[in-house]
Amino acid sequence: MIATTASILAAAAFGGEAPGGQAAPEGTRCAACGGDCHGTSHHYVAGKSFNDKSMFSHPGGDRVCASCSSLLLSDEATSGHTGSGVVSAIGFKRLLSNRERLAFLTAPPEPPFAVALITAKRQHVWWMARVAYDRDVIPVQFGHRALIVDRPRAIAAADAVLEYEAETTERDQKTTYVFVPLSRDLKLSQDGQYTSRFQIDQGNHARSLKQQLSRLSLGDLWAMSQLRSAARELKTPTVADAARALTATEALATGD
Numbered sequence: 001m002i003a004t005t006a007s008i009l010a011a012a013a014f015g016g017e018a019p020g021g022q023a024a025p026e027g028t029r030c031a032a033c034g035g036d037c038h039g040t041s042h043h044y045v046a047g048k049s050f051n052d053k054s055m056f057s058h059p060g061g062d063r064v065c066a067s068c069s070s071l072l073l074s075d076e077a078t079s080g081h082t083g084s085g086v087v088s089a090i091g092f093k094r095l096l097s098n099r100e101r102l103a104f105l106t107a108p109p110e111p112p113f114a115v116a117l118i119t120a121k122r123q124h125v126w127w128m129a130r131v132a133y134d135r136d137v138i139p140v141q142f143g144h145r146a147l148i149v150d151r152p153r154a155i156a157a158a159d160a161v162l163e164y165e166a167e168t169t170e171r172d173q174k175t176t177y178v179f180v181p182l183s184r185d186l187k188l189s190q191d192g193q194y195t196s197r198f199q200i201d202q203g204n205h206a207r208s209l210k211q212q213l214s215r216l217s218l219g220d221l222w223a224m225s226q227l228r229s230a231a232r233e234l235k236t237p238t239v240a241d242a243a244r245a246l247t248a249t250e251a252l253a254t255g256d
């Protein structure tokens with residue numbers, strides 16, 4: 001597998017590397033992503049509103065690689081509407097709707113790939129993202145926060161929540177429930193999609209589910225909540241069924 005950076009993958013997907021630049025000595029590292037400049041570097045002067053320089057791999061440096069240079073200037077890569085998604089050798093795929101996230105989380109592209117979710121306007125985060133080299137352990141750049149998703153664990157948790165919700169009657173939920181917020185941290189995001197809560201009552205089954213959920217990382221919780229929402233939207237009992245339903249719908253839409 002080829003070693004790469006999220007910047008290289010993202011710049012290629014969003015329209016290519018910035019032209020120009022100056023010859024850089026062998027081994028010059030990019031101040032932003034920390035990757036090799038491959039012989040050409042660009043002078044980067046942060047604009048007045050850019051306050052992420054401390055997140056640079058080399059905050060003191062002012063030479064960036066051609067990929068970071070193009071990403072730091074790109075509007076396409078910083079708009080939440082178009083910029084949130086996954087980049088890989090096959091290009092960019094949007095990750096906005098529950099269904100788009102279901103498709104990604106149940107069938108990620110061939111590694112290497114990188115994932116970033118833009119959580120504020122004109123947020124440059126692609127250069128911060130890490131590259132996934134494994135389909136089951138996936139780094140997700142969630143705004144300025146780096147999350148790790150353990151995919152099998154998130155799918156198992158979503159299935160457990162779906163099963164619990166299917167077994168619990170509405171009356172039970174109304175009489176004996178506690179709210180389990182997914183995460184205070186994720187609520188900091190401006191995107192309301194990450195604030196979802198669900199109800200868990202206080203019975204035995206609920207206790208074991210709560211234990212299972214308490215073992216999830218922030219990234220696992222994010223993925224679990226996307227998968228659960230998608231399965232509910234598609235009215236399927238499990239994540240695998242939701243993925244199959246999605247594939248069938250898409251095949252119909254494209255006439256395959």
Ligand SMILES: [Zn+2]
Binds near residue numbers: 033034035068
């Ligand atoms: Zn770079």
